[in-house]
Amino acid sequence: MNRKSSDTPIEKTTLIGKRVRKPDAPDKATGKTRYINDMVLPQMLIGKILHAGRPHAEIVSIDVSAAEKLPGVHCVLTGKDAEGLRFGFVRDNVALKNRVRCEHDEIAAVAAETEEIADRAMALITVEYRDLPGVFTPEDGREKDAPQIHDDFPDNKSLHFEFRHGDLAAAEAASEIIVDNVFRVHHVTHCCMGTSCAIADFDSNGKLTIWSQTQYPYNYKMDLAPALGMHPGDIRVMQPPVGGAFGSKLDVYPYEPIAALLAKKTGRPVKVMFSREEEFRSSPTRQPAVIHMRTGCTRNGTLTFRSADVLLDNGAYTSWGPTIPVVMMRTTTGHYRVPVVHFNAQAIYTNNPYAGSFRGYGNVQTTYATAQQMDMLAEQLDMDPIDFHLKNAQQSGETTPQQAFLRECALDECLRTAAQASDYSAKHRRYTLAREQQGRYKKGIGLASSIHNAGGAKIHKSDGCGTILKVDDYARVTVITGASEIGQGIDAVINLIVAEELGIPLEHVTIVNDDSDIAPWDVGVHASRTTFIAGNGARRAAVKARQQILNAAARMTEIAAQDLDLRGGFVVREDCGTKVIKLEKLLRRMHFQPEPELVMVTDYYEPNSEPEGADHRSDHSAAYSHAVHVAEITVDTHTGEIRVDRITSAQDVGRVINRMGLEGQIEGGIAIGLGYALSEEMQLEKGMLKNPCFRDYKVLTAPEMPELDLHFIESNCAEGPYGAKGASELPTIVIAPAIANAVYNATGIRFFNPPLTPEKVARAIWDRQQTETGPSADR
Amino acid sequence: MSMSEVIDKVSIQVTVNGRSYQREVEPRLLLVQLIREELGLTGTHIGCDVTYCGACTVLVDGNPVKSCTMLAVQADGQEILTVEGLEQDGELHPLQKAFSENHGLQCGYCTPGMLMSSMALLAENPDPGPDEIRKGISGNLCRCTGYNNIIKSIQAAAKEMAG
Numbered sequence: 001m002n003r004k005s006s007d008t009p010i011e012k013t014t015l016i017g018k019r020v021r022k023p024d025a026p027d028k029a030t031g032k033t034r035y036i037n038d039m040v041l042p043q044m045l046i047g048k049i050l051h052a053g054r055p056h057a058e059i060v061s062i063d064v065s066a067a068e069k070l071p072g073v074h075c076v077l078t079g080k081d082a083e084g085l086r087f088g089f090v091r092d093n094v095a096l097k098n099r100v101r102c103e104h105d106e107i108a109a110v111a112a113e114t115e116e117i118a119d120r121a122m123a124l125i126t127v128e129y130r131d132l133p134g135v136f137t138p139e140d141g142r143e144k145d146a147p148q149i150h151d152d153f154p155d156n157k158s159l160h161f162e163f164r165h166g167d168l169a170a171a172e173a174a175s176e177i178i179v180d181n182v183f184r185v186h187h188v189t190h191c192c193m194g195t196s197c198a199i200a201d202f203d204s205n206g207k208l209t210i211w212s213q214t215q216y217p218y219n220y221k222m223d224l225a226p227a228l229g230m231h232p233g234d235i236r237v238m239q240p241p242v243g244g245a246f247g248s249k250l251d252v253y254p255y256e257p258i259a260a261l262l263a264k265k266t267g268r269p270v271k272v273m274f275s276r277e278e279e280f281r282s283s284p285t286r287q288p289a290v291i292h293m294r295t296g297c298t299r300n301g302t303l304t305f306r307s308a309d310v311l312l313d314n315g316a317y318t319s320w321g322p323t324i325p326v327v328m329m330r331t332t333t334g335h336y337r338v339p340v341v342h343f344n345a346q347a348i349y350t351n352n353p354y355a356g357s358f359r360g361y362g363n364v365q366t367t368y369a370t371a372q373q374m375d376m377l378a379e380q381l382d383m384d385p386i387d388f389h390l391k392n393a394q395q396s397g398e399t400t401p402q403q404a405f406l407r408e409c410a411l412d413e414c415l416r417t418a419a420q421a422s423d424y425s426a427k428h429r430r431y432t433l434a435r436e437q438q439g440r441y442k443k444g445i446g447l448a449s450s451i452h453n454a455g456g457a458k459i460h461k462s463d464g465c466g467t468i469l470k471v472d473d474y475a476r477v478t479v480i481t482g483a484s485e486i487g488q489g490i491d492a493v494i495n496l497i498v499a500e501e502l503g504i505p506l507e508h509v510t511i512v513n514d515d516s517d518i519a520p521w522d523v524g525v526h527a528s529r530t531t532f533i534a535g536n537g538a539r540r541a542a543v544k545a546r547q548q549i550l551n552a553a554a555r556m557t558e559i560a561a562q563d564l565d566l567r568g569g570f571v572v573r574e575d576c577g578t579k580v581i582k583l584e585k586l587l588r589r590m591h592f593q594p595e596p597e598l599v600m601v602t603d604y605y606e607p608n609s610e611p612e613g614a615d616h617r618s619d620h621s622a623a624y625s626h627a628v629h630v631a632e633i634t635v636d637t638h639t640g641e642i643r644v645d646r647i648t649s650a651q652d653v654g655r656v657i658n659r660m661g662l663e664g665q666i667e668g669g670i671a672i673g674l675g676y677a678l679s680e681e682m683q684l685e686k687g688m689l690k691n692p693c694f695r696d697y698k699v700l701t702a703p704e705m706p707e708l709d710l711h712f713i714e715s716n717c718a719e720g721p722y723g724a725k726g727a728s729e730l731p732t733i734v735i736a737p738a739i740a741n742a743v744y745n746a747t748g749i750r751f752f753n754p755p756l757t758p759e760k761v762a763r764a765i766w767d768r769q770q771t772e773t774g775p776s777a778d779r
Numbered sequence: 780m781s782m783s784e785v786i787d788k789v790s791i792q793v794t795v796n797g798r799s800y801q802r803e804v805e806p807r808l809l810l811v812q813l814i815r816e817e818l819g820l821t822g823t824h825i826g827c828d829v830t831y832c833g834a835c836t837v838l839v840d841g842n843p844v845k846s847c848t849m850l851a852v853q854a855d856g857q858e859i860l861t862v863e864g865l866e867q868d869g870e871l872h873p874l875q876k877a878f879s880e881n882h883g884l885q886c887g888y889c890t891p892g893m894l895m896s897s898m899a900l901l902a903e904n905p906d907p908g909p910d911e912i913r914k915g916i917s918g919n920l921c922r923c924t925g926y927n928n929i930i931k932s933i934q935a936a937a938k939e940m941a942g
Binding site: 019021022024025026028029030031032033034035037038190191192193194195241242243244245246275276277486487488489660661663664667668669670671672693694695699700701702703705708 | 815820821822823824825826827828829831832834861862863865866871874875876878879880881882883884885886887888889890891894910912913914916917918919920921922923924925926927928929930
């Protein structure tokens with residue numbers, strides 16, 4: 001090497017806020033990535049599940065003898081093989097059923113040498129059912145004489161949540177304007193491009209290895225164990241690359257213990273993988289809800305109270321879906337400054353498919369109501385909506401009725417930024433006037449905001465993440481983290497943070513997070529927590545390693561550690577950047593000196609937050625953040641079609657870590673939210689899904705994606721890594737009410753039941769024309 | 780159909796990523812099964828089984844085809860290009876590079892199909908506008924990205940390919 005260039009000082013630079021690619025991107029772009037769906041193990045059998053195909057029935061008899069005799073079939077399991085192995089949030093589920101409670105209930109499972117043999121075996125199983133009357137809405141499920149779905153859950157009652165703060169009657173009396181509506185939000189599903197898949201294998205000591213798509217590997221062990229009658233410690237969870245998750249892999253679903261039961265019985269590895277149709281029918285949904293919301297304010301535009309009475313369609317079993325009130329009440333109490341709040345939610349068992357967690361988790365549903373009611377109140381007040389929002393927006397230092405402390409609150413700035421960038425107020429007035437005029441196409445603009453936890457959510461006993469970091473003799477760094485990578489890009493975030501602290505090239509960092517026997521504890525990818533929690537963990541571990549390295553360098557060079565820095569693979573002088581020693585050379589010296597030391601550190605980061613608690617009064621997240629979306633749309637009043645022209649988004653992200661990854665999360669979140677608002681709907685008729693394919697279940701395609709104008713507000717969170725807050729759920733949360741408010745601005749019609757399909761919008765416009773022109777038109 | 784029935788296999792020859800393959804296949808074998816299971820090229824993914832998602836898109840004689848709804852025997856004598864065939868002499872194709880550098884992928888499951896549709900688009904229209912790109916990939920679903928960065932990636936690749 002040229003002496004001159006090696007003597008060049010290294011300037012201090014930073015990676016924070018830069019655009020960093022995912023480390024796995026080249027493999028994904030070349031087809032080298034081996035997804036769980038691609039995996040084949042030696043001796044592996046294929047498992048298939050027989051679903052009931054009816055919503056509610058007793059099983060009179062089941063005969064698997066012909067299936068068992070088919071050459072190539074290794075075993076057939078039925079409900080009796082899983083008896084007593086109850087699992088799930090309230091232990092109301094078993095892997096294989098003796099009674100049918102929903103369409104996709106798992107009745108039998110086959111392990112065979114090929115998929116084709118397994119399919120043939122399934123066709124040879126004969127089941128005699130006695131169909132029972134079903135319950136298909138939560139309202140019906142509450143009726144006195146409603147069919148009972150679980151013997152041990154009387155009146156079909158599942159989970160119940162309540163929160164009260166302040167005197168509701170007094171607040172209502174003091175309100176000059178009250179809006180009162182019922183919002184009914186629907187069933188949608190995650191549509192991960194890679195279908196559900198699990199591969200299970202037992203070793204001769206009885207230890208289970210399960211290759212899983214899970215996004216919460218440690219609690220997953222705890223949740224899977226009872227379905228198998230095992231100790232969680234005897235389960236090893238492997239996490240190969242997955243084709244998306246979005247919350248759908250935050251629980252155990254029956255196909256996973258089924259794969260394990262088949263593997264146990266056959267002594268061979270067994271792979272269960274869904275077809276797309278099976279995926280639509282049998283994977284979890286977003287929680288549907290009936291939300292009766294009331295919000296009041298005074299004539300001068302000060303909010304007085306909000307109340308929400310929520311009825312949840314629990315479906316046949318209890319997964320994460322019916323726990324969403326924990327988040328719903330946070331929005332009801334925290335979305336703007338509301339002094340008096342009552343919240344009540346009851347989940348009712350039905351014979352419908354059941355809901356899991358899905359990006360936005362309860363807040364998507366609640367914000368659809370709160371953000372529309374803010375729009376309604378602004379209209380009744382005859383106030384510029386922005387002024388109304390600003391008047392009630394919390395400021396830093398305020399505490400919500402549930403004791404969420406808004407340390408760095410940027411709602412004000414989010415509102416101003418989004419409104420200004422989209423010219424919201426002027427357009428809103430213009431379109432309101434224009435809607436009375438003739439013309440087929442109507443433009444509309446709508447604004448919606450929300451609040452979400454952005455520093456984890458302590459709904460478990462711990463909200464922590466473990467990190468192990470080692471630096472080898474070549475200055476290559478391995479980070480073993482509890483945080484799961486499901487496509488969202490925590491790999492790039494950790495990569496960036498560690499490279500930042502240790503002054504090494506990005507490509508010198510390897511992340512290991514796919515084996516529960518190696519990686520330490522983490523609660524999982526949920527609650528927009530991973531950048532915040534795992535990012536903090538990675539930073540703290542890297543800082544410890546950095547300190548160890550600088551201390552060693554100080555001992556060898558007799559320059560104080562605080563006067564040294566790590567840059568470009570060298571130890572340098574902090575002030576001038578002059579190279580002192582090459583990092584890998586230092587590491588080898590540390591290793592081979594008379595008192596040898598290796599650089600390997602551990603960290604366990606538990607965020608500074610309080611457990612949610614039974615009374616729901618706690619500062620349950622280490623940070624909160626806000627987002628404001630403005631949607632600009634054009635409605636074709638003849639066809640009912642909504643074209644989304646532009647979305648302006650202003651979100652408090654704390655601080656940008658990986659700008660490119662953040663943009664990807666916001667844009668992808670918006671796309672999922674747009675599907676929810678406009679087109680996606682599981683069409684259920686008496687518990688049976690009528691549209692289990694992408695032809696009839698419409699997710700957004702590229703031509704429908706609007707122009708996006710993203711604004712990141714940096715509130716610099718004191719607790720977050722470099723100031724960052726969690727960010728990935730808010731974009732999905734605020735989009736649907738922004739669209740609904742824009743449609744109202746364009747047409748004067750409120751939509752309480754998403755999705756706003758062309759048919760629904762055209763019908764509403766037609767119905768209104770009939771009413772308006774009513775008697776005269778008939779003549 | 781009983782197990783004892785013998786299905787006559789059909790002899791086919793296909794060229795995949797420049798390599799010629801002779802195979803005896805059952806007439807019902809899907810092209811995607813031939814690619815994934817017989818040839819071991821698992822870069823081509825199955826997302827929906829029935830043409831709607833585009834994850835299995837490959838080029839057959841230069842045309843984008845959803846390989847889950849084409850029979851292997853229909854590809855007899857034709858040239859197939861899959862994602863594994865895009866890299867040349869150890870160099871990523873400009874599209875592969877652009878998808879990596881512009882965050883045109885997250886989970887990456889739709890990416891091979893997106894890349895193959897983009898190949899077909901750029902072959903026909905080397906300088907597409909944003910709306911032409913949107914249309915060009917309208918048969919490919921992505922659940923992660925919201926498509927924006929995919930569109931940027933294709934634009935970046937088109938620019939690089941134009942030199």
